[in-house]
């Protein structure tokens with residue numbers, strides 16, 4: 253072999269013992285030992301490793317851990333498909349299980365991207381979306397009973413930015429009664445606090461970009477479900493063919509971040525509870541939205557369907573309205589202004605001037621997103637430092 257051939261050749265794995273930490277399999281394809289192994293793998297393409305768009309060992313390891321978390325304590329076999337983002341998880345799920353003529357029933361206060369996807373992308377493919385108040389179970393049932401072809405009820409709880417909670421068990425039961433599937437976006441709660449599949453949901457989706465990674469350095473998503481045919485035949489196939497697969501590097505970052513998920517969620521929850529209590533006593537604060545506070549309208553439901561805490565997200569309304577909120581945002585020194593959530597450090601957002609800028613003011617206010625509302629993704633810093641920072645900024 254000449255040197256110019258040698259440089260081109262793969263030179264073997266060079267390892268004698270197993271790595272302690274998950275390696276990144278940065279390879280587009282996998283090698284067949286011989287033709288008969290190739291045929292076997294192609295026959296059963298979903299299990300062998302062939303091509304990294306179909307499956308990749310790094311990505312599979314992370315998907316499997318999330319699947320185990322979402323089904324923890326049950327004897328169901330969970331299936332998970334990781335995707336290139338949270339939006340990819342949602343679009344892959346919808347593409348994988350819906351067809352033209354099907355309808356989706358959902359709530360008005362979804363993640364903005366999800367609403368837009370349903371309205372302006374899926375709408376073009378003949379999938380119609382009906383927005384309703386999923387808290388109104390009688391109204392939800394009426395729609396399921398009278399509207400034809402509702403194939404999916406899609407729910408997000410707690411929701412953004414007012415932390416409204418929806419009753420997953422009741423919504424899943426109603427969906428099944430009328431032949432629909434139920435999907436839940438569990439990004440805000442994480443499987444440490446809420447496991448929708450165990451109370452009847454058919455699918456859970458996550459933006460792992462948020463709490464599961466927790467360090468703000470990757471974008472990825474996941475779909476989890478118990479129905480093998482829907483997961484392998486529907487969701488996996490849509491991922492593979494639409495090319496919404498997760499990159500092994502993003503999966504690897506998620507894997508590292510997830511190791512501290514339990515610890516982080518404990519601290520996110522206890523910090524958020526302390527801050528919510530502080531804010532609710534503050535004379536300049538009109539209202540605090542946190543499901544852990546007894547005054548939150550969905551506190552009883554949150555207590556029933558969440559365990560271990562009420563999450564790290566809260567929002568509060570300043571009496572001083574738009575002007576006061578903008579001043580407060582710019583006066584905060586420890587809290588960072590950023591349009592994401594679930595990171596280890598505290599992030600703040602003013603919905604009226606950012607995420608909900610395009611929503612007409614009246615609609616926005618009707619939905620509780622007032623001019624003075626500030627959303628906080630409470631981090632894992634020392635809570636006294638956070639409270640001191642919020643206090644000095646609110647006083648300005």
Ligand SMILES: *Cc1c(COP(=O)(O)O)cnc(C)c1O
Nearest residue numbers: 337338339363437439459461472
């Ligand atoms: C961020 C987010 C998404 C979208 O996830 P990406 O990873 O940004 O694509 C979906 N749902 C919720 C609740 C989110 O917070």
